[in-house]
Amino acid sequence: MKLQAGLLALVLAGSLAACGDSGGGSGDADAAASARGPISIWYSNNAEEVAWGKQMVAAWNSAHADQKITAQEIPTGKSSEEVIGAAITAGNAPCLIFNTSPASVSQFQKQGGLVPLDTFPDGKQYIEDRSGDIAQQYKSSDGKYYQLPWKSNPVMIFYNKKAFAKAGIDTTKPPLATYDEFLATARKVVAAKAAKFAIYPAPSNEFYQSWFDFYPLFAAESGGKQLVEDGKAQFNSDEGKKVAAFWRTMYADKLASQEKYTGDAFVDGTAAMAVVGPWAIATYKGKVDWGVVPVPTSSGKPANEIHTFSDAKNVAMYSACKNRGTAWDVLKFATSQEQDGKFLTATGQMPLRKDVATAYPDYFAKNPDYKVFADQAARTVEVPNVANSITIWQTFRDAYSKSVIFGQQDPNEALDGAAQKVDELAKQS
Amino acid sequence: MRLRFVGLLLGAFVFLFPFYYMLIGSLQAEPDPTVAGAFPEPGNLTLHNYGEIDKAINLGRSLVNSGIFTGGVILGTLVFGVLAGYALARLQFRGRGLVFNLMLLIQVVPFQLLTIPLYVLIVRSYGLADSYGGMILPFLINSTAVFVFRQYFLQLPAELFDAARIDGASELSILWRIAVPLVKPALLTGVLLTFIGPWNEFLWPFLITKQQDLQPLAVSLSNYLTTVSARAANPFGAVLAGACVLAAPAVALFLIFQRRFISANISSGVKG
Amino acid sequence: MRRGPVTRALGEHPIGAVFVTPYVVFLAAVFAYPLGFAVYMSFHDYFFTAPGAIVERPFVGFDNYVTVLSDPAVRRAFANVLVFLVINVPLTVVLSLGLSTALNSAIRWRTFFRVSYYVPYVTASVAVVGVWLFLFNSNGLVNSILGPLAPDPSWLVNSKLAMPTIAVYVTWKQLGFFILLYLAALQNVSKDLYEAASMDGAGRWKSFLNVTVPGVRPATTLVVLVATVTGANLFTEPYLLTGGGGPDGASASPVLIMYQRGIEQGNPDIGSAIGVLLVIGVLIIALIERRFVGRED
Numbered sequence: 001m002k003l004q005a006g007l008l009a010l011v012l013a014g015s016l017a018a019c020g021d022s023g024g025g026s027g028d029a030d031a032a033a034s035a036r037g038p039i040s041i042w043y044s045n046n047a048e049e050v051a052w053g054k055q056m057v058a059a060w061n062s063a064h065a066d067q068k069i070t071a072q073e074i075p076t077g078k079s080s081e082e083v084i085g086a087a088i089t090a091g092n093a094p095c096l097i098f099n100t101s102p103a104s105v106s107q108f109q110k111q112g113g114l115v116p117l118d119t120f121p122d123g124k125q126y127i128e129d130r131s132g133d134i135a136q137q138y139k140s141s142d143g144k145y146y147q148l149p150w151k152s153n154p155v156m157i158f159y160n161k162k163a164f165a166k167a168g169i170d171t172t173k174p175p176l177a178t179y180d181e182f183l184a185t186a187r188k189v190v191a192a193k194a195a196k197f198a199i200y201p202a203p204s205n206e207f208y209q210s211w212f213d214f215y216p217l218f219a220a221e222s223g224g225k226q227l228v229e230d231g232k233a234q235f236n237s238d239e240g241k242k243v244a245a246f247w248r249t250m251y252a253d254k255l256a257s258q259e260k261y262t263g264d265a266f267v268d269g270t271a272a273m274a275v276v277g278p279w280a281i282a283t284y285k286g287k288v289d290w291g292v293v294p295v296p297t298s299s300g301k302p303a304n305e306i307h308t309f310s311d312a313k314n315v316a317m318y319s320a321c322k323n324r325g326t327a328w329d330v331l332k333f334a335t336s337q338e339q340d341g342k343f344l345t346a347t348g349q350m351p352l353r354k355d356v357a358t359a360y361p362d363y364f365a366k367n368p369d370y371k372v373f374a375d376q377a378a379r380t381v382e383v384p385n386v387a388n389s390i391t392i393w394q395t396f397r398d399a400y401s402k403s404v405i406f407g408q409q410d411p412n413e414a415l416d417g418a419a420q421k422v423d424e425l426a427k428q429s
Numbered sequence: 430m431r432l433r434f435v436g437l438l439l440g441a442f443v444f445l446f447p448f449y450y451m452l453i454g455s456l457q458a459e460p461d462p463t464v465a466g467a468f469p470e471p472g473n474l475t476l477h478n479y480g481e482i483d484k485a486i487n488l489g490r491s492l493v494n495s496g497i498f499t500g501g502v503i504l505g506t507l508v509f510g511v512l513a514g515y516a517l518a519r520l521q522f523r524g525r526g527l528v529f530n531l532m533l534l535i536q537v538v539p540f541q542l543l544t545i546p547l548y549v550l551i552v553r554s555y556g557l558a559d560s561y562g563g564m565i566l567p568f569l570i571n572s573t574a575v576f577v578f579r580q581y582f583l584q585l586p587a588e589l590f591d592a593a594r595i596d597g598a599s600e601l602s603i604l605w606r607i608a609v610p611l612v613k614p615a616l617l618t619g620v621l622l623t624f625i626g627p628w629n630e631f632l633w634p635f636l637i638t639k640q641q642d643l644q645p646l647a648v649s650l651s652n653y654l655t656t657v658s659a660r661a662a663n664p665f666g667a668v669l670a671g672a673c674v675l676a677a678p679a680v681a682l683f684l685i686f687q688r689r690f691i692s693a694n695i696s697s698g699v700k701g
Numbered sequence: 702m703r704r705g706p707v708t709r710a711l712g713e714h715p716i717g718a719v720f721v722t723p724y725v726v727f728l729a730a731v732f733a734y735p736l737g738f739a740v741y742m743s744f745h746d747y748f749f750t751a752p753g754a755i756v757e758r759p760f761v762g763f764d765n766y767v768t769v770l771s772d773p774a775v776r777r778a779f780a781n782v783l784v785f786l787v788i789n790v791p792l793t794v795v796l797s798l799g800l801s802t803a804l805n806s807a808i809r810w811r812t813f814f815r816v817s818y819y820v821p822y823v824t825a826s827v828a829v830v831g832v833w834l835f836l837f838n839s840n841g842l843v844n845s846i847l848g849p850l851a852p853d854p855s856w857l858v859n860s861k862l863a864m865p866t867i868a869v870y871v872t873w874k875q876l877g878f879f880i881l882l883y884l885a886a887l888q889n890v891s892k893d894l895y896e897a898a899s900m901d902g903a904g905r906w907k908s909f910l911n912v913t914v915p916g917v918r919p920a921t922t923l924v925v926l927v928a929t930v931t932g933a934n935l936f937t938e939p940y941l942l943t944g945g946g947g948p949d950g951a952s953a954s955p956v957l958i959m960y961q962r963g964i965e966q967g968n969p970d971i972g973s974a975i976g977v978l979l980v981i982g983v984l985i986i987a988l989i990e991r992r993f994v995g996r997e998d
Contacts, residue, residue, distance in 0.1 A: 042639070045652055072639045075652055079635065082964055086545050086636055090552040091752040107967040112754025196840075203858075204944020207965065258858045260944040262834050263665045319751045391966040398774065402949040406860070433803050437810075440800060441817040444873070447832040448820055450842075454835070467842065513724035520717030523710065528721050535732055536927075537983045539934040539956045542976035545749060545969065546735035553752070570727050573927065577882070580923050584889050600716050614885045621823075622878060629825035647825060654827075665835070672828030679823040684816060 033119050037323040038068045039095040039330065044080075044313070045073035048282065052346040053098065056334050067326045074099060081390075088113030088318065095321035096331060100147055100314045102138065103208065103383045103390055108316070109146045110387065115317040116144040120328045130335065132354025137226070137382040138314065146316060148331060149352040151343065153277025153311040154376040155216045157296070160195065161289045163272040167192035176293050177300035179246045186255040189272045198255040200271035203405050207393040210400055211383070212275050216295045216309040217243045219381040224307040228384040228392060231426045233419035235396065236412075242298050244411040248404045258405055277311045278348045278373040292372055310380030312352060350377040388425040395421050448676075455479070455669035478670035486649040487642075492678070495628060495645035498564050502627045503620055505569040510619065513570070514578025515604045519590055529579075535572045548636055563637045564645075568627050574619040581615035582608055617686060628679055650675050743973035765974040775975060778946070778953045779982070781864050785954070786932050786986070788868035793928045794921060797876055801883035802913055815880075822877030826937040833870055833942060857943050860951035867938045867952055875931065879924050886920035887913070922994045926987055933983045936960065955979045 043053040050073060057069045074080050074097070081104050087093040088111050100108075108114050117123040124145060128135045131149045138149045161171040167189045175181040186198030201213035214235070215227065221239040228234060250256040257265075266274035267287050274280070275295070284290055294306040315335070321327050333339065340351035341360050348370055350356055357364065357374040364371045383389060396418050403414035450467060458475045482488070516522070517529055547567055557563030585608060593603045609616065628647065635648045644652075650671045711718070741747075743765050745758045769775050804814055821829060836842050839855035852859055856866045890913060898908040914921075936956040939946045945961075946953030955975055963972015 073641070073652075074639065075635075079632070082632075083636060085749065085964065085967065086548045088751050089545060089749040090549045090558075092552055092558055093751075110967070111749055112751040112756070202944070203947070205947045205950070206945045207961075257839075258854060258948065259838050260834065260857070260947075261838075262668065262831055319754075388966070391962075391968070394961060394966060398950065401947065406858075406949045408860075408949055433806070434808060437800070437803055437808065437814050441814055444821060444876075445817045447829065447836065448824075450836070451828075451832045454832070509723040509727065512720040516714075516717035516720035520712075520714035520720065522712035522714050522717035524718060525712065525721075528725055531725075531728055533987070534736075534980070534984075535728060536930050537933070537980050537987070538732070538736060539936070539959065539976060539979065541936060541956055541960050541964070542739050542973065543732065543735035545964065546738040547731065549749075550731075550734050567731050569731070570724055575724065576923070576927075580919060581885065584886070584919060600714065600720075614888065618881050618885055621881070625823060629827070631825075631827065647827075651827060665831070668831045672824070672831060675828050676820075676824040680816075680820055683819055683823055 032322060032324045033328070034325040035323045036067055036325045036329075038070065039321065039323050039327050040070045040072070041096040041098065041330070042072050042074045042094050043097075044076045044099040046076060046279075048347040049098075052343050055342065055346075056339055059339075060330060060333055064326075067323070067329075069330060084108065084113075085111070088320070091320050093318035093320045095323070095327040096315055096317055096334075098150065098313075098315050098334070100316040102147065102312055102314055102385065103393065105138075105147050105314075105316065106140065106385055106387050106389045108318075109140055113319055114146040115319050115321065115324060116140075116146055117148060117317065117328075117331075118144045119324075123328070126332060130354070131352045134310075134352060134354070134378075134380065134382075138385060140385055141387070147314040148316070148335060149312060150314045150335060151312060151347075151349045151351050152377055152380055153279050153349050154373050154380050155212065155275055155277050155295070155309045155311055156373070156376060157199075157293050158266065158274045158276060158280070158284075158288075158290050159293070160266065160269065160272045161291055163189060163194040163269065164291075166194040167272075171291060174291070174293065176296055179242070179296055179298050181300070182296040183246075183249060183253075183255070186250065186273075187253070190255055195269060195272035197257050197265070197271045199250065199273040199275065200257055200261060200265035201275055202260065203251075203256075203258050203401070204260050205397060205401050207390055207397050210393065210397050211309050211311060213247060214240075214243055214396075214400055214404075215381075215383075216275060217246065217297075219307040219309055220295045220297045220301065222307075223305075224379065224381050226381055226384040227396065228386055228422060228426050231386070231423070233422040233426070236415040236419040240415060241412050244400070244404050244415060246296075246298075248407065248411050251405055252407060278350065278370055281348050281369060292369075294376065304375070305379075306376075307379045307381050308376060310352075310377075310382050312380070312382060350374060352377075354378075386426050387428055392422050392425050395425065451669050451672055451676075455666055455673050457666050478666040479674070481667060482650075482653060482670055482674060485653050488646075488674070490642055491644060491646040491649045494561075494643060495647070495678075497561050498634065498645050499624055499627045501561065501565040502568045502571065503623050505565070506571045506574045506619065506623045507616070509570050510575045510623075511578055511604070511609065511616070514575045515582050515608060517575070518579040518582035519585075519608070520600065532572050532575060536576065544632070544636070551637065557637070559638045559640050559643060561643070564634045564643075565627075567633060568630070571619075571623040571626060574623045577615060577619050577622070578612070581612040585611055621683065621686070624679070624682070629675070646675060646678075739973040739976055742970045743977050745970060747970040747973075748967055749969055761970075765970050766978070768971060769974045769978065774950055774953065775955070775958055777950055778955045778958045779979075781950075781952060782933060782935060782954050784864050785868045785871075785935060786929060788865055789872050789932050790925060790928045792868070792872045793876065793879055794924055796872065797879035797883055797924060798914075798917070798921070800876070801880045801887060802909060804880065805884060805887045815884075818880050819877035821874045826874065827941065829874065830938070830941045837866065854948075857952075858948045860948050863943055863948060863952040867935070867942060870942065871932065871935070871938060875928070879928065882920050882924055882927075883917060886917040890916035918994075922991065925990050925994050929986055929990060930983060933979060933986070 043049055053071055057071045061068050074083055076099060080099060081101065084093065084097060084104070088108060093113065105114070117127065127145050127148055135149055138145060138147055140146050157176060159174060159176070164171045164174055169185055169188055175185055189195055189198050202209045218235060218240055219225065221243055222234065222237065225234045234240065251258060261270070264283065265271040267284065294303045295308050297306065315331055317324065317327055317331065337359060340353060341363070343349070343351055344360055344363055350373055353359060356377055357371070364374060383393070386392070399414040399418035403409040403411040453467065453469055455478050456474045456476070458473050458477065517525060551563050551566060552558045557566065589607060590603060593607055631647045631651050634645050638644060654668055654671050744760060744762065746761050747758050750756055800818060804811060837856045844851035844855060852862055856862050894912045894916065895908055898912050903911060934956055935954040939952045939954050939957045943952040946957050956979070959972045959975040962975065963969045
C-alpha cells in the first residue's frame with residue numbers, strides 16, 4: 001500500500017513539474033515585425049471562400065517566390081474556436097486566420113495569442129482608412145487593434161414570396177416594419193398554412209444563437225447599441241425588453257418553433273421568413289423566390305435608420321508567427337480594394353470597407369439583390385469586444401432561452417437577472 | 430419459443446428502423462417527413478446525395494487514413510492490452526492494485542477535460558503534430574478493452590494455470606498457448622469496441638492534423654456535413670448519406686467477423 | 702508455496718510487472734500529465750496562454766470549486782446526469798441480459814438479430830442523431846404514429862422528457878456492446894447447471910433466475926460499471942440532440958458544462974474543477990455499485 005501511494009505521488013509530482021515548463025521565447029517583437037519569409041494561413045472551409053482564398057494565395061505566391069503562403073481550411077462554426085485556442089496554446093497557430101470571430105478576440109488576446117496590428121507602423125492607419133468609423137467597434141479595451149475588420153454579413157429579414165402570396169400578403173412591400181405589422185403578417189402566414197412557422201431562428205442554446213434572434217432587433221430598436229457598453233449590460237433597457245416581449249409573443253403563439261431543425265427551414269418552406277445575412281443568398285438560388293426587408297422595430301423606423309448585427313468575421317495575426325513582416329504585407333494584399341472586390345464577387349459577403357456600396361459599382365449594377373446589404377453594412381453593430389465575451393453571451397442566452405423561448409420565467413425578470421451577472425463578468429478583465 | 434422469437438423480432442425492428450430510415454432518407458431527392466416517407470417511392474429515389482459526397486471529399490484517401498488510424502489503435506490494444514489484461518487478472522506482482530486503480534481512474538476521466546493539455550503535450554513535447562503517430566497515441570491502448578480482457582482472463586478456471594505452471598511453462602507461453610485461445614470471443618469483443626472509438630472519433634484527429642490528406646473519414650465527413658450539406662439540394666438527405674458512408678465500413682466489418690463470436694465456446698474448450 | 706523475501710517484495714509473479722509496463726508507460730505518457738495538469742489548474746486561477754506569454758496564475762485554493770458548486774447550472778447538470786443514470790443503467794442491464802439470453806439459445810435468424818442489435822453501437826452518434834431528430838421532432842414519425850398521445854411540448858423540447866429521451870437514446874445506442882459482453886459471459890455458464898436445474902423441475906424463468914443471473918454476475922458488474930462511466934461522461938447527445946443541453950438546461954450534462962466553461966469560454970480552471978468533481982462523484986457511485994452488484998472476484 002505504501003509503495004502504491006509512493007508511486008502515485010511520483011507520477012503526480014512528475015506531471016506537476018512538467019506544468020511549470022512554459023518553454024519558448026517571445027522573441028524580439030520589433031525584429032519579428034519586419035521579418036520576411038514563408039508563412040501559413042487558415043481560411044474558412046465554405047466553398048466560395050475557399051475558391052477566393054486559393055486565388056488570393058496563388059496571386060501572392062506567383063509574385064513572391066521567397067515568401068510563399070501555405071494555406072489550409074478550418075471549419076466554420078462550432079469547432080473553429082476550439083481549434084484556434086488549442087493551436088495558440090501549443091504555439092503552432094498559423095500567421096493569419098481569415099475566419100477569426102470577433103467574439104473570441106478578447107479571449108485569444110488574453111491568452112497572448114494575438115499580435116496587435118498597431119505594432120506595424122502603418123497598422124492603425126490602414127485599418128481605420130479601410131473601414132472608417134466602424135473600425136472603432138473592433139478596438140480592444142487597451143485601445144489596440146488585435147483584428148482587422150474584414151467582412152460582414154449584415155443580418156436582415158428574408159421572406160418567401162410564394163408563401164406570402166399564398167397568404168395574401170403583398171410580396172413587394174410586405175408589412176413587416178413594426179412589431180404589430182410583423183406579428184399580424186406572421187399570423188396570416190401561419191393561419192393560411194402558407195408555412196408551418198412564420199420564422200425559424202435556431203432555438204438551441206449555443207452562445208452565438210442570440211446573434212440571429214435578439215441581437216439584430218435590439219440593435220435596430222436601440223439605434224445601434226451593443227449588448228454591453230462601458231462595462232454595463234444594455235439589454236435590460238426598455239428597448240431590450242420590447243424586443244424580448246416581441247419574440248416571446250412569436251414563441252407563445254407558435255409563430256416560431258422551440259425545436260431544433262435539421263436542414264434549412266427557410267429553404268424547404270417550413271418557415272416563411274429567415275433572419276440571415278447575404279452569404280445565404282447563394283444557397284437560396286433556384287429554391288426560394290425571396291425578398292428582403294430590414295429587421296422590424298416597435299415604431300417602424302425608416303430603413304435608412306435601422307441598425308443590425310454585422311455577423312462579421314475578421315483577420316487576426318497570431319503570435320506564433322515568425323515572419324510578421326510578410327504576414328502584414330499579405331494581410332494588406334488580401335484586403336486591398338482589388339482582392340475585396342474579388343471576395344465580394346465570389347461570396348456575396350460585404351467587405352468591411354467604408355465605401356463598399358460605391359467602390360464596386362459594376363458588381364452592384366449586375367447584382368442589384370446585394371445592393372440593399374451594402375447599404376445596410378454601413379449601420380451594423382458588432383458583438384462587444386470585452387473580457388469574458390463568450391461567457392457573457394452564454395449567460396444571456398441561458399436567460400433568454402429560459403424566458404423568451406420556453407416561457408419558464410418572466411422575460412423582464414430574466415433579462416434583469418442576466419444583466420446583473422453580465423455586469424459582474426464585464427468588470428473582470 | 431415463438432414468443433421469444435416475436436420479441437426479438439420487435440426488438441430488431443426498433444434497432445434497425447432508424448437505420449432503414451437513414452438509408453431511405455439518404456436516397457430521397459426530396460425529404461418527406463410523413464409516414465409515407467418511410468416507404469421507398471421510385472420517383473423520389475436518387476444516388477445524387479452520394480455523388481455529392483464523392484465529389485466533395487477524397488473517399489479513398491480518407492478511408493486509408495481511417496484504416497491506418499484504427500489499425501494502429503487495434504494493434505496497440507491487442508498486443509499491449511492483452512499483456513496488461515492477463516497480468517492484471519492472473520499474475521501476483523507488486524503494484525498490481527495501483528495499475529488496476531489507475532486503469533479505472535482513466536476510464537472515469539472525461540476526455541474533454543484532457544483535450545487541450547494533451548494536445549499541447551503531444552504537439553509541443555512529442556512533436557507529433559500532423560502525423561499518424563499523434564493521431565494514434567492517445568488511443569493506443571484502449572483501457573476499456575484492457576478491462577474486458579482482464580475480466581475474461583479472470584473467468585478462466587485457476588486449475589488450468591496452476592497445471593501449466595507446474596509443468597514449467599513460462600507465463601508468456603501460458604498466455605499465448607492456453608489463455609488467449611480460450612478467450613477468443615473476448616478478444617474479438619475487445620477489437621470491436623476498440624475499433625469504434627478511433628473510427629468515429631472526430632475532434633482529436635481534427636485537432637492534431639490540419640492537412641487534408643491525413644484526415645480520416647469521420648473528419649472529412651463532418652467537414653462536409655458542416656459546410657457543403659447546408660447547400661445541397663436535399664440537406665437532410667446529404668446528412669444521412671454522410672452517415673451511411675461512415676457507418677457502412679463498420680457494419681460491413683462486423684458482418685464479416687460476427688460468425689467468430691458464435692463459433693468459439695469457452696466452456697467446451699476448458700473441459701476438452 | 703513458501704514465500705521468500707523476494708516473493709514478498711515483488712509478488713509471486715514479478716514478470717507481471719514487465720507485462721504491464723507498456724500500458725503503464727502509455728498511461729504515464731499520455732494521461733498522467735494532462736490529468737495532473739487538470740488537478741493543478743483546478744486549484745489555480747488558470748487560463749491557457751501562448752508559449753512565452755508571462756501571466757500570473759496564483760494559487761486560489763478551493764475558490765474554483767466554490768464557484769462551481771454555487772453555480773445553479775452546474776448543480777442542475779449533476780442532477781440531470783443522475784436522472785440519466787437512474788434510467789439508463791437499470792434499463793441497460795435488464796435489456797441486454799434479457800436479449801442476450803434470448804440470443805444465446807438456438808433460435809432462427811440468430812445472426813440477423815445479433816447484427817441488428819449491434820448496428821447502433823458501431824455507428825457514430827454524429828450520424829445517428831440526425832435520424833433521431835427527424836423521428837422525435839414534434840411532427841416526426843413517432844408523434845404522427847402516437848397521434849393524440851404525443852407529448853406536448855414534444856420529446857426533446859419538453860423539460861421533463863428531454864433527459865429521459867436522451868437516456869433511452871443512449872441505451873439504444875450502446876446496448877449492442879453490452880449484449881456482446883453478456884453473450885461472451887453466457888458461454889461460461891456451465892450447461893450442467895441448466896441440466897441440473899431442469900432435473901429439479903425448474904421452469905425457464907426459474908433457471909434464468911437461479912442459473913443465468915448468478916452465472917453472469919461478473920459481467921453484470923462490468924456492465925453496470927461501464928454503463929455508469931459512459932453515462933457520467935455524457936456529452937455528444939446533449940451537444941447535438943438537444944442543441945447544447947436544452948430546453949433551458951434540462952438536458953445539460955456536467956461534461957457539456959465543463960466544455961462550455963473550460964473550452965468555449967476559456968476558463969479551464971473552472972472546467973477542471975467540474976471535471977475533478979465529476980471524477981470523484983463517479984468513483985463514489987462506482988464503489989457503491991460494486992458493493993451492491995457484488996465484487997467480480
